[in-house]
Amino acid sequence: MRVLITGGSGFVGQRLCRRLIEVGHRVQVVSRDPKAAAGRLPAAVDISGSALDFVDKPPAALVNLAGEPIADKRWSDDQKEKLIDSRVAATRELSLLCEQLAQTAKVPGVMVSGSAMGYYGDQGGGADATPVTEETEPHDEFVHRLCRRWEEAAQGVKEHGVRLAILRIGLVLDEGGGVLKRMLPPFKMGLGGRLGSGEQYMPWVHRDDLVEMIMTLLERGDLEGPFNGSAPEPVTNAQFTQALGRHLHRPTLIPAPKLALETALGEMSRLLLTGARMVPARFTEQGFGFRYPTLDKALDAIL
Numbered sequence: 001m002r003v004l005i006t007g008g009s010g011f012v013g014q015r016l017c018r019r020l021i022e023v024g025h026r027v028q029v030v031s032r033d034p035k036a037a038a039g040r041l042p043a044a045v046d047i048s049g050s051a052l053d054f055v056d057k058p059p060a061a062l063v064n065l066a067g068e069p070i071a072d073k074r075w076s077d078d079q080k081e082k083l084i085d086s087r088v089a090a091t092r093e094l095s096l097l098c099e100q101l102a103q104t105a106k107v108p109g110v111m112v113s114g115s116a117m118g119y120y121g122d123q124g125g126g127a128d129a130t131p132v133t134e135e136t137e138p139h140d141e142f143v144h145r146l147c148r149r150w151e152e153a154a155q156g157v158k159e160h161g162v163r164l165a166i167l168r169i170g171l172v173l174d175e176g177g178g179v180l181k182r183m184l185p186p187f188k189m190g191l192g193g194r195l196g197s198g199e200q201y202m203p204w205v206h207r208d209d210l211v212e213m214i215m216t217l218l219e220r221g222d223l224e225g226p227f228n229g230s231a232p233e234p235v236t237n238a239q240f241t242q243a244l245g246r247h248l249h250r251p252t253l254i255p256a257p258k259l260a261l262e263t264a265l266g267e268m269s270r271l272l273l274t275g276a277r278m279v280p281a282r283f284t285e286q287g288f289g290f291r292y293p294t295l296d297k298a299l300d301a302i303l
Helices: 011-022 034-040 077-102 142-160 178-188 207-219 237-248 258-273 281-285 295-302
Strands: 002-006 026-030 046-048 061-064 110-116 163-169 171-173 204-206 225-229
Touching (some): 011 026, 011 207, 034 046, 061 077, 061 207, 077 142, 142 163, 171 178, 171 295, 178 237, 204 295, 225 281
């Protein structure tokens, strides 16, 4: 079938495109820079600057991964609006595509729409922190409001009979990108350490497992609503730090104090200093098989 992906040239999207082609699907990608995207994706991928360009080649499924990177710039009021608008605009464009395709009875059967662990906001840390499932009430702060707006924008496709699954994604691990791209250089030099108290949770997922989660949501017609896209064993920042140092055979003795991070990053420091003990409760209930259920297995494969 044809699968249309927004954000298909990104870290997760690139791997997803290859996986879809591998099993025989045709892939369409929406990119703000089609020329650059073409250099990162297989030649078989059909790339365009707008989802509406695919009205005459209607996709059977949609995957929505587009959005301005959340940690690239300090969170000014203008940057906050850009973070929200980039996600909402891409999502609404897919809803508009579905509206146009409804007139020809060729509406996609499913949309898997990205969200993030930030939906839950700060849920506390330490050994006594309660596991965060898809039923957990969120803590109201900017990252929650951003994810809520993103998820709300996706609801429009249901009006046209599209099955909607929301994937709240944790920190994606693999070589060549994601959170490790920034963490590895200082850790390899022995300059790594915990952030703040280190008690905040870092829900993580290996990129290959995340791609298989998306494939499962595309293929299973009975799955809809929110799903936590993370490994079954979340770790605290201190545990993540220790594991990374152990796999790199480097010390991790240089912490980044909370005050220093707050001074340098402002409100954006909450991305590093807060978290949620997010677990993939619904995937676990469905018997999803994780290739990398533990951080040690993931880091073994990556490093």
